[in-house]
Amino acid sequence: MHTVTLEALAFIFLPSRVLLPSTAGPRAAAAAAMEAGASSGTGSFPAEDGEIWVPVLSDPLDGGSNSPTQAEIEVYSAYLDYDAMDFQAVLEGPQDEHDIEKLFGGARSPTYIKEANLTHEIECEFYSPTSDHGMIQTLAPASPETKEIRGRRRSAPATALPEKEEAPVTMALGGGGEEDKKRKGGGKGHPLPCHRRSMRLALAATPLEEGACATFIVDLLDYMPKSGWRHRSRVRSARKRGIWSLNTEQTFLLPNHLGDMSSTCKGKKCGHRKNNDHWTYEEMKKLVDALYISGVGNWTKLKHENFSRSVRTSMNLKDKWRNLKKAYTGNAKKRILPTLDKDCVEKIQKLASKMKLHL
DNA sequence: ATTAGGG
DNA sequence: CCCTAAT
Numbered sequence: 001m002h003t004v005t006l007e008a009l010a011f012i013f014l015p016s017r018v019l020l021p022s023t024a025g026p027r028a029a030a031a032a033a034m035e036a037g038a039s040s041g042t043g044s045f046p047a048e049d050g051e052i053w054v055p056v057l058s059d060p061l062d063g064g065s066n067s068p069t070q071a072e073i074e075v076y077s078a079y080l081d082y083d084a085m086d087f088q089a090v091l092e093g094p095q096d097e098h099d100i101e102k103l104f105g106g107a108r109s110p111t112y113i114k115e116a117n118l119t120h121e122i123e124c125e126f127y128s129p130t131s132d133h134g135m136i137q138t139l140a141p142a143s144p145e146t147k148e149i150r151g152r153r154r155s156a157p158a159t160a161l162p163e164k165e166e167a168p169v170t171m172a173l174g175g176g177g178e179e180d181k182k183r184k185g186g187g188k189g190h191p192l193p194c195h196r197r198s199m200r201l202a203l204a205a206t207p208l209e210e211g212a213c214a215t216f217i218v219d220l221l222d223y224m225p226k227s228g229w230r231h232r233s234r235v236r237s238a239r240k241r242g243i244w245s246l247n248t249e250q251t252f253l254l255p256n257h258l259g260d261m262s263s264t265c266k267g268k269k270c271g272h273r274k275n276n277d278h279w280t281y282e283e284m285k286k287l288v289d290a291l292y293i294s295g296v297g298n299w300t301k302l303k304h305e306n307f308s309r310s311v312r313t314s315m316n317l318k319d320k321w322r323n324l325k326k327a328y329t330g331n332a333k334k335r336i337l338p339t340l341d342k343d344c345v346e347k348i349q350k351l352a353s354k355m356k357l358h359l
Numbered sequence: 360a361t362t363a364g365g366g
Numbered sequence: 367c368c369c370t371a372a373t
Contacts, residue, residue: 297362297363298361298362299361299362300360300361300362314361314362315361315362315367315368316367318362318363319367322363322364
């Protein structure tokens, strides 16, 4: 599962020692998750292509609760083809260049890897069976070299960007402090229930730097009032100026509210787009294939059966179909068409004409 | 609660 | 993606 990313990003690596605590490994986590019914997979690992499971430490702030938490992570890469073992290897973490090349050099040339500024964009969906706390704990080591950092929250409260350079990550992440308090108000530290939340993160690391270890970086793009690329550019440039660079060895936690926009920004008050992600070829193909089999409509069912772990909502699916249909129907003008293969396009057109008949 | 359609 | 009317 890969997607073309237009923005060049830094290569980031996962600090296995933190993400993979003593007891559990990816497989264990996967097994546990499946047992818990969190996955609709058939028992294979990963449940779906490009999907990996990693254990997430329980929230230390959660009144001592040690409830297990899992994070479902889908990995997208514009450059690499992985298989399950690769993922596991990544998680268990080679930490030097040699290993990286060994891991990723198969399909692509190591040189390419090095020069490509690979981006690992991961989609995380946190499930907290009991505590509702989904937290990833990791080290945020000094990594001034961390060039471009990116990860994207699904959505966030519109908060001004912190102005301080070197602002501790935790502070940056806690940008919406007021909101946070409100939501937790009176709850004795217990957050509002949220069994599932998702967020997009990017792993950034400088594996080639000595002493450098992976860092988990949350992109603060979405803290900005979003309205177009200008804002994004501003953020990007701010990032270039080092505003978001991590500069301490502190351990930081991804705050609970991160990625939990469901409670923050559900209403229409928050007029931000919730999902600016472009559909990938795989997604479109998957959608078309599914529609071709089960027919157009029943979006909710479609969502649950074919896109259960995707960020796409049933409405997203519906809208996407409509757009695809529009794109490949009628006069083939100079439109910006998604690059779908012939087979896929054919299905779209067949479906479209079939629907016409039924009108 | 979902869906179809327009915006 | 959002919103709304209709179901």
